[in-house]
Structure formats: C-alpha cells, structure tokens
Amino acid sequence: IETLGLDLGFVNRYESKGKTFKSNAWNDHNRELDLGRNLGMMQQYKPFGSSAASKVQRNPLFSSLEPKDVSYFNEILGGEKYVVQDEERLETANTDWMHKYRGSSKLMLLPKTTEEVSQILKYCDSRSLAVVPQGGNTGLVGGSVPVFDEVIINVGLMNKVLSFDEVSGVLVCEAGCILENLATFLDTKGFVMPLDLGAKGSCHIGGNVSTNAGGLRLIRYGSLHGTVLGLEAVTANGNVLDMLGTLRKDNTGYDLKHLFIGSEGSLGIVTKVSILTQPKMSSVNLAFIACKDFLSCQKLLVEAKRNLGEILSAFEFLDNNSMDLVLNHLDGVRNPVSTSENFYILIETTGSGETYDREKLEGFLLKSLEQGLVSDGVIAQDINQASSFWRIREGITEALQKAGACYKYDLSLPVEEIYNIVNDLRGRLGDLANVMGYGHLGDGNLHLNISASEYNDKASPNTDLLGLIEPYVYEWTSKHRGSISAEHGLGVMKANEIFYSKSPETVALMVSIKKLLDPKGILNPYKVLPHSFFSP
Numbered sequence: 001i002e003t004l005g006l007d008l009g010f011v012n013r014y015e016s017k018g019k020t021f022k023s024n025a026w027n028d029h030n031r032e033l034d035l036g037r038n039l040g041m042m043q044q045y046k047p048f049g050s051s052a053a054s055k056v057q058r059n060p061l062f063s064s065l066e067p068k069d070v071s072y073f074n075e076i077l078g079g080e081k082y083v084v085q086d087e088e089r090l091e092t093a094n095t096d097w098m099h100k101y102r103g104s105s106k107l108m109l110l111p112k113t114t115e116e117v118s119q120i121l122k123y124c125d126s127r128s129l130a131v132v133p134q135g136g137n138t139g140l141v142g143g144s145v146p147v148f149d150e151v152i153i154n155v156g157l158m159n160k161v162l163s164f165d166e167v168s169g170v171l172v173c174e175a176g177c178i179l180e181n182l183a184t185f186l187d188t189k190g191f192v193m194p195l196d197l198g199a200k201g202s203c204h205i206g207g208n209v210s211t212n213a214g215g216l217r218l219i220r221y222g223s224l225h226g227t228v229l230g231l232e233a234v235t236a237n238g239n240v241l242d243m244l245g246t247l248r249k250d251n252t253g254y255d256l257k258h259l260f261i262g263s264e265g266s267l268g269i270v271t272k273v274s275i276l277t278q279p280k281m282s283s284v285n286l287a288f289i290a291c292k293d294f295l296s297c298q299k300l301l302v303e304a305k306r307n308l309g310e311i312l313s314a315f316e317f318l319d320n321n322s323m324d325l326v327l328n329h330l331d332g333v334r335n336p337v338s339t340s341e342n343f344y345i346l347i348e349t350t351g352s353g354e355t356y357d358r359e360k361l362e363g364f365l366l367k368s369l370e371q372g373l374v375s376d377g378v379i380a381q382d383i384n385q386a387s388s389f390w391r392i393r394e395g396i397t398e399a400l401q402k403a404g405a406c407y408k409y410d411l412s413l414p415v416e417e418i419y420n421i422v423n424d425l426r427g428r429l430g431d432l433a434n435v436m437g438y439g440h441l442g443d444g445n446l447h448l449n450i451s452a453s454e455y456n457d458k459a460s461p462n463t464d465l466l467g468l469i470e471p472y473v474y475e476w477t478s479k480h481r482g483s484i485s486a487e488h489g490l491g492v493m494k495a496n497e498i499f500y501s502k503s504p505e506t507v508a509l510m511v512s513i514k515k516l517l518d519p520k521g522i523l524n525p526y527k528v529l530p531h532s533f534f535s536p
Contacts, residue, residue, distance in 0.1 A: 103146025175206025
C-alpha cells in the first residue's frame with residue numbers, strides 16, 4: 001500500500017522526452033468528491049513482465065462496490081445468473097489469457113441487450129464505479145481485464161446475428177459474436193469475414209473493433225476502419241449512440257464511429273457492429289517458402305505485390321528462431337520444406353480461377369527460385385496441408401507460452417527496418433533470452449518476442465532483462481518512424497509510452513475527447529492514455 005501524493009493545484013504532469021506536458025483535472029463535480037475516500041485501496045499495480053512505467057495507483061475518486069450496487073444489478077439484469085460473484089469465474093475474468101495481468105474485481109455483469117448496458121453504465125457513472133468492458137479476453141496488453149476492482153461488463157451473451165444482406169455483403173451483429181462463429185455463418189452464405197486472427201475461436205467482434213484488430217489478411221481487405229460501416233456504442237453516462245449505418249458512402253458530418261474503432265473501450269462500449277464482408281472465392285492456394293536472408297524476403301514481397309497483386313491475400317513471415325520454437329513445443333508440427341533457412345514466408349492467394357491462380361503462383365515461385373530469392377518452397381495440395389502450414393505461423397504464440405516467460409512487442413515499422421531491431425536486440429541481450437521476430441510482413445507489422453525461462457523485473461537496468469528491453473524497444477521504434485502498437489492496442493502495458501508514437505498536441509486532444517465523453521473516467525481506466533493525465 002502506498003500513499004498517492006495529491007496535487008492541490010489539480011495539475012497533472014507527464015515527463016516525456018525532456019518535456020513537461022500538463023492537463024486540466026476532472027470537472028468540478030470530481031473536485032467536490034471526498035479526496036480521502038478509498039485511500040485504503042490506493043494499491044500499486046504492476047503486472048509481470050511490464051516496465052516500471054506501468055505502475056499505476058488506484059484512482060481514489062472511484063467508489064468501491066457495495067451490497068446496494070449488487071442488488072440494483074440483480075434487479076435490472078434479472079437475477080444472479082447475470083451478476084457473477086463466484087470466485088472461480090471471477091479469477092478467470094480477472095486474468096488475461098497469458099496470465100500476465102491480473103485484477104481484483106468482485107463482480108462481473110452479463111448484459112443481454114444494449115438497454116441493459118445503458119442502465120449499467122448510467123448507474124455506474126452516477127456512483128463513480130469504474131468498469132472494464134470485456135469480450136473474449138484474448139488481448140495482449142492488459143486492456144480487457146481490471147487493473148484494480150473495476151466492475152467487469154462482459155458482452156458475451158449479446159451474440160446474435162441481426163441481419164445479412166446477400167447483395168451488398170453487409171453483416172449486422174451484436175458485439176459478443178465470436179469471430180469464428182461469424183465466419184462459419186458467412187461460409188454458409190458464400191461470404192467471408194474481412195478479418196482473420198489466430199484467436200478467432202475466442203475473440204469477439206466487439207473487441208476486434210474496439211482494438212482495431214489487424215490479423216492475417218489486412219493486406220487484402222484493409223483495416224477495420226475501412227470495413228466497419230457502422231456501430232452502436234454506449235457512452236459512460238448511458239447514452240446510446242446509434243451509428244449503425246450499412247451504407248458504403250455517408251458523408252454527412254463527422255464520422256464518429258472511427259472514435260470507437262481502436263479506442264479499447266475507453267470512450268464507450270461497442271454493442272453492435274455493421275461490417276462489409278466479401279464474397280467467398282473458389283480458389284485458395286497457400287505456399288510455404290524458405291528464404292536465406294531478410295533482404296530476399298523484402299524483394300519477394302515486392303515481386304508478390306507486382307505479380308500476384310489481384311489474388312494476393314496474405315504475406316506472413318517468421319524467422320528460424322520462431323520455427324525452432326514451434327517445432328520444439330507443439331506436437332505434430334514439422335517443417336514443410338526440406339531446407340532449414342533463416343526465414344520462412346507464407347504466401348496465400350485467393351481468387352476465382354483455380355487453374356489460373358495455381359499456375360500463376362507456381363510460376364511466381366519458379367521465377368523466384370531462378371532469381372535466388374527463394375531457396376525452397378512447397379504449395380499445399382489440400383486443405384489439411386494448408387492447415388498444417390498455418391498451424392506453424394498461428395502456433396507461435398502458443399509455443400511461446402509453453403517455453404516460459406515472454407516479453408511481447410507489436411510494432412509497425414518501414415519494411416526495410418523490421419528485422420534490424422531483432423538483430424540489434426539480440427546483440428544487446430546476448431544469452432539472456434531468445435529473441436525472435438515474425439508477423440505480417442505485407443503490412444509492415446513485426447511481432448517482436450523475447451522468450452526467457454522466467455520474468456526478470458529487478459530494479460537495476462544494468463542487470464535485469466526488462467531493463468535492457470525497455471525503453472530501448474520504444475526508443476528504437478520511435479527513432480525509425482514506427483509505431484509502438486501496430487494492432488494489439490496500448491492497454492495498461494503501453495499507456496504511458498504513447499508519446500513514442502504520438503505528439504504531445506495529439507495526445508492532449510485525445511485526453512480532451514476522453515474527458516468529453518467520459519467526464520468521470522470510469523470507462524476502462526488506466527488504459528490507452530498516460531495515467532498522470534487522470535490522477536487526482
């Protein structure tokens with residue numbers, strides 16, 4: 001337990017890159033709240049494998065849960081079935097799937113409708129009860145679990161497909177729909193989701209939208225900022241914003257849905273989504289390729305865009321360290337090619353002409369072999385072999401979990417710089433850890449992973465592993481014009497690091513928007529924006 005120093009001038013300061021930035025405090029209503037309330041709960045939060053910058057103190061302006069609150073939620077939700085206080089279920093909901101972040105919430109609510117979400121938020125706002133929206137809880141930055149005792153609002157029961165237009169391909173559904181279930185539904189209609197993730201069997205479409213998830217096929221279909229046509233969201237005070245349009249074009253005023261795409265539940269809870277899906281193509285081919293160096297990977301990407309452009313649907317890469325990890329920790333996985341190389345590429349094509357597409361891919365690979373860009377390669381002969389190829393790429397995260405502790409970084413960088421940070425970090429860490437890189441090369445998205453036997457978060461930056469990784473990774477990324485979060489979001493892990501990717505003026509505007517839509521700061525607190533802007 002530590003005491004939080006309160007700034008009597010209500011001015012919060014944030015030190016970054018040698019500058020001091022200021023933000024105004026919460027509104028007068030918050031100033032009138034008892035500053036001494038909940039001082040006993042101003043715990044210090046620090047997850048495993050997270051930098052000292054991630055330390056955060058509980059906001060004393062937030063109320064604590066009382067029996068009267070539980071009674072109210074029982075009344076509006078229809079009983080204890082939807083008001084979860086069971087310790088075992090709460091343990092699961094409080095913990096992220098990597099067991100890196102853990103909160104201490106005593107209550108999880110399971111609304112069934114938008115109206116129930118609205119009633120919950122209106123009440124929580126009036127009581128200054130902090131909340132955390134939760135879907136499939138598959139995030140990697142602590143964005144979907146409580147930091148302290150926030151009330152969990154899980155939208156998993158809001159899982160209906162509301163409509164599907166087979167002419168336009170527009171799907172309207174509730175936020176709790178599991179991504180894989182939507183893909184299965186669309187498959188029966190002859191369509192596909194524009195989004196595909198390794199966590200598709202668990203993640204919810206509302207969470208996908210709230211984090212602006214990228215995935216394997218962004219190179220073909222673009223980001224959710226382009227495919228989401230509309231959404232419905234509930235703001236902190238319970239207001240329901242109906243932006244659930246289904247039109248490709250609507251240029252009437254500000255397109256406010258984009259505020260909620262990627263805001264990680266900090267501005268409102270997404271309850272419904274309208275998304276543009278694509279017709280299912282009859283021809284899908286997948287090649288698994290070995291390359292001797294990263295320069296060859298880059299050249300192969302350029303040639304693939306030029307020669308496979310209209311059918312190219314995925315371009316993924318992994319290094320030899322990632323391959324070895326998968327082979328050592330996942331049962332039944334083998335290297336599809338006979339040549340052991342430094343890099344491996346998965347190229348997927350999707351089109352309507354089976355013979356044409358396959359011949360085009362085969363011709364591309366033959367030409368690449370002749371040019372020396374590829375040392376070996378194989379094209380999947382059936383769906384089972386294709387699945388085994390994808391198992392390697394999608395199984396890396398699972399293999400990392402089995403290997404021990406893992407420090408994960410999701411970076412956007414110019415393609416020519418992507419692997420330089422991996423090499424630099426290997427030189428920096430030496431034998432302390434296994435550094436590996438993989439990801440969506442077609443999008444310039446690197447998943448940088450540092451695997452070790454256990455988390456080492458000691459204070460000395462000269463000896464502990466984390467001190468050698470952070471802030472080095474963020475500084476390196478900023479120096480090379482990159483983003484510290486390509487698709488995972490900021491969550492609690494990187495909220496304080498936002499200045500490495502965004503200017504002070506931009507962050508200040510974000511803070512203003514947050515305070516406009518959520519004056520008391522109850523929605524997913526301690527996430528996305530620097531903690532100091534919201535400390536009393």
